[in-house]
Amino acid sequence: MRLEPITWERLGRNLAERLLRVEPQDGGAHVRAAVDGAPAARPGELAERLAAELRLRGRPALVVGTEGFLRPASLRFEFGHEDPESFYDGWFDIKALWREVLTPLDEGGTGRVLPDLWDPATDRATRSPRTRLPPGGILLLHGPLLLHHWFPFDLTVHLNLSPAALRRRTPQDQQWTLPAFARYERETDPVSAADVVVRADDDRHPAWGGAGE
Template sequence: MVPVATRRRREVLGAVARHLLPRRPGHPLRVGIDGVCGSGKTTFAAELAAQVEALGRPAIVVDSDGFHHVRSRRRRRLDDPARGYYEDAYDFDALRDRVLVPLGPGGTRRFAVRVHDLESDAVITDANTTAPVDAVMLFAATFLQRAGLRDLWDEVIHLHVDLEVAQARGVERDAAALGGAVAATRAYEERYLAACRLYVAEQDPAPRASIVVDNTVLEAPRLLRPSDDI
């Protein structure tokens, strides 16, 4: 679902962009956009990148679809689909070693754009580029505040969305790919949102995030932290 570009949405995105812009750590600013499946992370990243660039900083959106594990790894726990998705969907070791570390303090700034092709299931080793030192790098995915990753983000934006709203959005978006609305609903209940519940229970991501946005109503998001003073 593409959000309507209301004045309120532009104000919230602008406020987040203005919060990020003064951050100049001497290397590209590594920003994770966190939230449950269906919370609107990918769209938020694209909109925020446009706001950052409009304010004069280069923005890089790294697509999380390029950081999945190969299919055999993703599907090795079919007996426990929630834990399987939580543990095996994303190649977070590659995200750490090939993106976050090289973009961090003392890094080369040369990073991987992707390490995997989701459609062909091919491993990618040569999709690399170099980030400007003042770039804002945005990476949107679930589970970004797990141990081993959480200390490598310079900022984390957590998108809060009521779970029933997130599921409805996800089912609408993915029904065709997952075999229809009934199958998609089952997949969200047993795998995707079930994994998100594990993540929330184990990591409590919202309080850890530096920025929290309530994205339940796409046309009227609310900036909960650092403040809603916009």
């Protein structure tokens, strides 16, 4: 894949313009987009930037992070606090993401999305109110390992880090997650699976593969 240098500001503008042209695959009234990436790539920052650009263009946007849909500690840590296999398959409440975030945006759905479900700090339900995303609105779901769950995204963006950059930018206390991301690369190949790839090895100088879109 040919990657071209770009600034984060221009990337946000270009991706927002592309999202404005996306039609929901299910014929519904909402677009569902993913910003996929390891925490070290900060996918939430790009999702927030995209939401701001979309709102400037008059389109409602809702940002939801998968960190608000962690499973209870008793389930996440069933096999220890640093088990990469559990992180890969058992940390995030995939059923809740389907039920509370994605399904309400199906054709004929309520449009009422739960922005988060579980607070890992207190290990209790957040009890947040639902947020209504108006027709024509765009959901921006961000987090790691998103592309191997068969979520019904209309556009997927993958923030890619080389193994060396991922290791360098991942805090020491999270290094144990690296085998999970290596497995993700092998089994899902997010660079090939995503609609748009952004190389973020150098946070000051990203590059992307969407210029020929």
